[in-house]
Amino acid sequence: MVEQSGTALLLEQICNHHEDKIMPLGAFKAALMGTAGVSAAGADVVLLSTTTVSDDATVDITSGIDSTYGEYIFRFYNIHPATDSTEFLFQVNGAGESGFNETITSTQFRTYHPESGGTGGSIGISYDASRDQAEGTAYQELSAEVGSGNDESLAGILHLFNPASTTYVKHFIWRGTAYYSEDANYANWTAGYINTTTAIDEISFMFASGNVESGTIKMWGVK
Amino acid sequence: MAMTLITTNTSSDAASSDFTSSIDNTYKLYIFKFYDVEPETESVYFSFQGSTDGGSNYDTTMTTTNFIASHREDDGGTTQLIYRTGNDQAEGSAFQLLCQSMGVGGADESAVGELHLFNPSNTTYVKHFYCTAQHYQDTPGSQNSFTAGYFNTTSAIDAVSFKMSSDNMDGTIKMYGVG
Numbered sequence: 175m176v177e178q179s180g181t182a183l184l185l186e187q188i189c190n191h192h193e194d195k196i197m198p199l200g201a202f203k204a205a206l207m208g209t210a211g212v213s214a215a216g217a218d219v220v221l222l223s224t225t226t227v228s229d230d231a232t233v234d235i236t237s238g239i240d241s242t243y244g245e246y247i248f249r250f251y252n253i254h255p256a257t258d259s260t261e262f263l264f265q266v267n268g269a270g271e272s273g274f275n276e277t278i279t280s281t282q283f284r285t286y287h288p289e290s291g292g293t294g295g296s297i298g299i300s301y302d303a304s305r306d307q308a309e310g311t312a313y314q315e316l317s318a319e320v321g322s323g324n325d326e327s328l329a330g331i332l333h334l335f336n337p338a339s340t341t342y343v344k345h346f347i348w349r350g351t352a353y354y355s356e357d358a359n360y361a362n363w364t365a366g367y368i369n370t371t372t373a374i375d376e377i378s379f380m381f382a383s384g385n386v387e388s389g390t391i392k393m394w395g396v397k
Numbered sequence: 398m399a400m401t402l403i404t405t406n407t408s409s410d411a412a413s414s415d416f417t418s419s420i421d422n423t424y425k426l427y428i429f430k431f432y433d434v435e436p437e438t439e440s441v442y443f444s445f446q447g448s449t450d451g452g453s454n455y456d457t458t459m460t461t462t463n464f465i466a467s468h469r470e471d472d473g474g475t476t477q478l479i480y481r482t483g484n485d486q487a488e489g490s491a492f493q494l495l496c497q498s499m500g501v502g503g504a505d506e507s508a509v510g511e512l513h514l515f516n517p518s519n520t521t522y523v524k525h526f527y528c529t530a531q532h533y534q535d536t537p538g539s540q541n542s543f544t545a546g547y548f549n550t551t552s553a554i555d556a557v558s559f560k561m562s563s564d565n566m567d568g569t570i571k572m573y574g575v576g
Contacts, residue, residue, distance in 0.1 A: 218402040218573065244432045244569065279539045281466035283478045301466060301478035308472035308538075335432055335509040335531075342433045345509040345531045347541065363466070365531040365541035371505050396430070397402050 218397040219247075225391045229256065232380040234274075235393060239375045241338035243395030248332040248377070250350070250391055257384025258322040259355035261305075263313035264332065264379050266344075268372035275311045276374070280366025282306050282315065288358035302362075309369065313380065316348050317362050320381070321355040327389065328352035330362075337374035343367040344374050400428065404572045410437065413560035414570045417452035420555050422518040424574030429514070429557065431530075433507040434568030436499050436561045440535045443499060443508055443566075444492035445559045447517070447524070447548050452556035456490040461546030463494060469538035488549065492560065495528050495544055499561075500535045507568070508532030510542070517554035524548040 222238045239246060253262060265274035282305040287297050305315040317328045330350025337344050347365045354360035368374060380386065401424075406414045420427060434443060446455035463484035468476045484494045500506040510530030517524050527545035534540040548554055559570055 217399065219400050244571075245430065279468060279470045279537075281468045281476075281478075281539050281541050283466050299478070301476060303476055306468045306476065308468060309470045333509075339433060342435075342505050342507045343533060345507070345533075347510075347529060347531050363541065365466070366468075366539040367531070367533060369470070 220395045220397070221392060222395050223393045227253070227386045227389045227391065229385050229387050231385050232378050233386055233391060234376065234378045235391075236376045238393065239337055239377065243397060244336050245396040246334045246337060247394040247396060248334070248391060249394070250328065250330045250332070251389060252327040252329065253389035253391075254327045254387045255320050255322045255381045255384055256387040257381065259319045260384060261315045261382040262317040262320055262328055262350070262352075262379070263315055263382060264377060265313045266368055266374045266378070267376040268370055269375040271372065274313070274376070274378040277309050277311055277369040278307045278314050278366055279309055279369060280307045280314055280364060282362060282364045284318070284363070285361045286354070286358060288356070290357070305364075307366070313378075314364065314366070316364050317350045317352040318360060319355050321353045321357075322387075323353070326353035334374070334377070340371050340373055342371070343369050399576045401574045401576070402571060403574050406570045408570070409567050410565045412565055413558050414566070414568070415452055415556065415558045416572050417556040419572070420517055420557065424576060425516050426575040427514045427517060428573045428575060429512040429559075429570055430573070431508065431510055431559070431568060431570045433509065434566060434570070435507045436501050436564060436566055438561070438564035439501045440498050441561045441563045442494045443496040443530075443532070443559070443561060444494050445512065445557060446492045447554040448556035448558065449550060449552040449554060452558065455492070455556075455558045457554065458488050458490050458549045459486055459493060459546050460488055460549060461486045461493055461544060463542065463544045465497070465540055465542045467534060467538060467540040469536055471537070474536060484544070486546070492562070493544065493546065496530050496532045496540070496542055498535045498540070500533045500537065502535070502537070506533035514554070514557065520551050520553055523550065524554050
């Protein structure tokens with residue numbers, strides 16, 4: 175947990191106490207105190223960083239992932255692709271290594287429902303074998319075929335468990351929901367493990383094609 | 398949503414991981430997070446039960462559902478999304494399966510996840526729960542498990558126990574209260 179000065183702590187306490195009355199969660203608190211450690215003092219889920227995306231090829235979080243917490247939670251708000259119908263992906267890097275290319279075995283299933291209502295096979299739940307990996311080193315798909323219309327985006331949550339362990343593989347669980355490029359809701363459940371006993375200390379997010387045009391990613395540590 | 402860490406149980410070669418205090422009306426939701434839980438024996442399952450008498454007996458009646466997604470490292474076998482009728486209970490009082498066919502062949506194999514238990518001290522309604530887990534299965538691969546159900550009792554649930562279906566376990570389980 176990032177240590178805070180007395181002034182920052184006081185500001186935080188004021189912000190939290192009066193959050194609903196005078197200060198919306200987020201921008202002002204981050205502006206006053208920086209993005210690290212802005213959760214309530216003594217809280218057991220701590221906001222570690224906020225990344226605001228601006229037409230970036232990748233969104234890499236390269237600090238703050240260590241042995242401090244047993245679980246890291248990444249929340250995704252209105253992640254918007256520059257290119258239509260593209261997949262949202264993630265990979266990680268082992269401590270002391272280079273490149274986002276760790277070995278992953280994963281599962282993925284989805285639910286799908288078009289705005290038109292649809293019939294038969296166009297609605298339902300299914301395993302998606304084209305989006306899992308068996309000891310692969312590619313970026314792992316999280317959400318598929320996200321639309322790039324002005325009001326289209328994805329949201330989700332990724333849990334990364336015990337990334338600093340040098341004993342166990344590193345498990346992850348994703349749940350996301352997206353505006354599919356063909357005007358539908360496309361929800362994905364992805365889970366798996368990074369098959370390494372090397373600690374993981376960096377994580378990267380990107381779209382399969384084109385930039386991440388906008389969105390916010392917040393990283394939390396769980397005590 | 399404020400989440401408060403209440404108890405941390407670290408198990409090493411233990412028969413079970415029991416939470417026998419602090420489950421009361423302080424919080425409406427209790428979340429149990431388990432990190433790198435590992436069995437001593439291959440192919441067992443990780444499970445839990447609730448108690449209405451402070452942990453003297455873990456045999457509360459429950460009705461549950463369970464489904465999984467699984468995928469092997471060699472891309473072989475059956476890659477599947479399937480409801481597991483063998484993993485659910487219909488007014489049963491056994492420990493409820495959360496992770497099946499756990500691996501222990503390698504020292505790096507484990508399970509993680511979280512169990513949400515809603516309003517356990519309520520004496521009007523049944524007590525609902527759901528669990529999402531991810532583990533390294535015995536045929537090397539990834540298994541993502543979804544379990545939900547309810548304790549069919551209007552008595553308060555005041556203790557929870559986790560254990561393997563056979564032999565002992567290692568790992569850390571943390572209990573949080575959500576206000």
